[in-house]
Amino acid sequence: MKRTNNVLVVVAPIVIAVLALVFASPAFSYLNELSAPSGGGTPLVDMWTAVPHWNLNPALPTGKMVGTATDLRNAAVASFNSWKVAPNVSNIVSGISEGPDSNVTDENTAHPNVNLVCFVCTGADFTTDGTLAITLTTSQIQSNQSVITQADIIFNPNPSGMCFVATPVSGSLPPCPNPSDSPQDLQTVLTHEIGHFFGLDHSGVVAATMFPFAPILRETLSYDDVAGISSTYPGPQIVPVGSISGTVTLAGAGVFGAHVFANSTTTVTPYPPTIRKSPIGTLTQTGGTYTINAVPADSYTVYAEPLDLPVSNSDVSGYATVFGQTVVQTNFTTRSH
Amino acid sequence: MKSTRAAILIFCLILASCLASATTIIPLSVEELAGKSTNIFRGNAAETWTAWNPQHTLIYTYTRFQVTKSLKGQAQQTVTIKQIGGRVANTVQKVAGVRHFTPGEQDLLFLQPSKDNDGTFIVTGLMQGNFLVRRAASGQMLVSNGVPEVSKLEVNSGVISGYRGSAMTVDQLESRIRKAVQQ
Numbered sequence: 382m383k384r385t386n387n388v389l390v391v392v393a394p395i396v397i398a399v400l401a402l403v404f405a406s407p408a409f410s411y412l413n414e415l416s417a418p419s420g421g422g423t424p425l426v427d428m429w430t431a432v433p434h435w436n437l438n439p440a441l442p443t444g445k446m447v448g449t450a451t452d453l454r455n456a457a458v459a460s461f462n463s464w465k466v467a468p469n470v471s472n473i474v475s476g477i478s479e480g481p482d483s484n485v486t487d488e489n490t491a492h493p494n495v496n497l498v499c500f501v502c503t504g505a506d507f508t509t510d511g512t513l514a515i516t517l518t519t520s521q522i523q524s525n526q527s528v529i530t531q532a533d534i535i536f537n538p539n540p541s542g543m544c545f546v547a548t549p550v551s552g553s554l555p556p557c558p559n560p561s562d563s564p565q566d567l568q569t570v571l572t573h574e575i576g577h578f579f580g581l582d583h584s585g586v587v588a589a590t591m592f593p594f595a596p597i598l599r600e601t602l603s604y605d606d607v608a609g610i611s612s613t614y615p616g617p618q619i620v621p622v623g624s625i626s627g628t629v630t631l632a633g634a635g636v637f638g639a640h641v642f643a644n645s646t647t648t649v650t651p652y653p654p655t656i657r658k659s660p661i662g663t664l665t666q667t668g669g670t671y672t673i674n675a676v677p678a679d680s681y682t683v684y685a686e687p688l689d690l691p692v693s694n695s696d697v698s699g700y701a702t703v704f705g706q707t708v709v710q711t712n713f714t715t716r717s718h
Numbered sequence: 719m720k721s722t723r724a725a726i727l728i729f730c731l732i733l734a735s736c737l738a739s740a741t742t743i744i745p746l747s748v749e750e751l752a753g754k755s756t757n758i759f760r761g762n763a764a765e766t767w768t769a770w771n772p773q774h775t776l777i778y779t780y781t782r783f784q785v786t787k788s789l790k791g792q793a794q795q796t797v798t799i800k801q802i803g804g805r806v807a808n809t810v811q812k813v814a815g816v817r818h819f820t821p822g823e824q825d826l827l828f829l830q831p832s833k834d835n836d837g838t839f840i841v842t843g844l845m846q847g848n849f850l851v852r853r854a855a856s857g858q859m860l861v862s863n864g865v866p867e868v869s870k871l872e873v874n875s876g877v878i879s880g881y882r883g884s885a886m887t888v889d890q891l892e893s894r895i896r897k898a899v900q901q
Contacts, residue, residue, distance in 0.1 A: 414814065427810075488775070490773060491775055517812070519809065520810045520811075522808040582814055583814055707820065
């Protein structure tokens with residue numbers, strides 16, 4: 382990406398004292414899954430409106446798991462807990478609980494009242510090659526909201542060249558049952574999938590749990606993830622937050638789908654140490670406007686960059702569509718203030 | 719400010735360099751995609767529609783493609799691709815990262831027959847075998863499936879450049895496919 386003189390990106394405000402911020406507007410973060418309303422208009426945020434539960438099928442995939450059924454359950458509980466204890470979330474997140482176990486092994490026969498977490502299920506019709514897990518969310522479009530009614534997390538029962546590690550790990554992963562397979566921390570994958578379970582889309586922030594390509598081991602949330610979940614399900618403000626708004630323009634016209642992120646310029650850590658400090662990002666909407674919600678008190682530099690890899694339009698596949706666009710705009714260079 | 723930015727970028731680079739797997743996908747090379755796919759072609763999306771499965775539990779989006787160039791498998795004029803997720807009336811099902819096709823777009827696709835044996839195909843590697851073809855300002859025809867391969871830090875500008883796959887032309891991709899198929 383070379384800088385060119387004919388590109389003008391305006392980001393405002395630039396550096397802020399967040400205690401003086403305008404408090405969160407109803408605008409949505411780019412982190413959300415969005416649905417188009419039936420009659421057109423502003424896209425709707427997919428979200429639960431009642432406290433959900435999750436149902437584990439505790440069966441272990443043959444030869445593809447390190448750990449026992451107990452380890453599996455513990456890893457699932459720990460993964461959900463990462464989100465439950467996120468600061469500033471409502472009881473829809475903090476109140477999620479484990480429901481009865483499920484014996485469903487085929488996604489085609491999944492029950493609508495079961496939010497399945499399954500490691501042996503078929504029927505999701507993803508090709509086994511290259512896919513570790515998917516989360517399938519079902520939403521009902523209502524007049525002014527898109528209500529998630531079901532979310533199933535389906536792990537690949539036979540991932541090619543990989544296995545999942547459900548046992549607790551500290552820094553490194555044990556080998557797979559098949560030594561030629563590469564181990565992948567189960568909790569890392571599941572924590573990300575739970576973000577989708579709650580209606581979050583992929584993030585362009587590399588350090589985020591919701592970044593679409595995760596490392597082998599990363600079990601904790603980042604500030605970006607907390608911003609996504611707490612702005613979607615806002616609860617009591619244990620940590621004061623605000624929002625940053627502005628417009629990204631190119632030659633006087635708004636830039637659609639620019640990745641805008643606020644990066645702290647200090648070493649302040651307003652969230653508990655279990656939350657990894659990271660930039661907090663969003664995408665611009667039509668007209669180039671953006672609002673980064675749930676930004677904790679700090680000073681920030683705001684960057685605007687094209688979503689041209691490592692995260693690209695393909696990773697936020699529905700974003701352009703719900704805004705009536707084909708793809709996000711990437712014909713500009715990174716700018717910051 | 720530059721030092722802060724550089725630190726962030728270096729941090730990002732370190733993270734990017736350990737992308738041994740994905741939240742949901744294991745990045746596959748073009749050669750791996752070619753080996754795992756029964757059919758590879760370049761074509762244009764003609765029409766899409768959605769439907770429930772017989773059990774009324776899953777929504778699928780179907781797209782009929784007009785094939786313009788077949789690179790592997792039995793040559794067919796039209797191919798129907800089935801993807802999980804879609805919208806029927808006011809019910810929406812989604813899988814993050816799955817990009818549904820838009821009529822008129824051109825893609826280069828790596829496919830496998832659907833396990834349902836219904837004559838449809840599914841994209842190899844969920845979305846990895848789905849390369850959107852677009853014309854760059856230079857006139858070159860570029861392809862991208864959004865899956866990173868390699869990243870590098872441009873120290874002078876402090877910018878992480880795109881992954882190698884991002885700059886691939888359709889000719890380069892087709893050349894790699896042909897070599898992989900011949901092996």
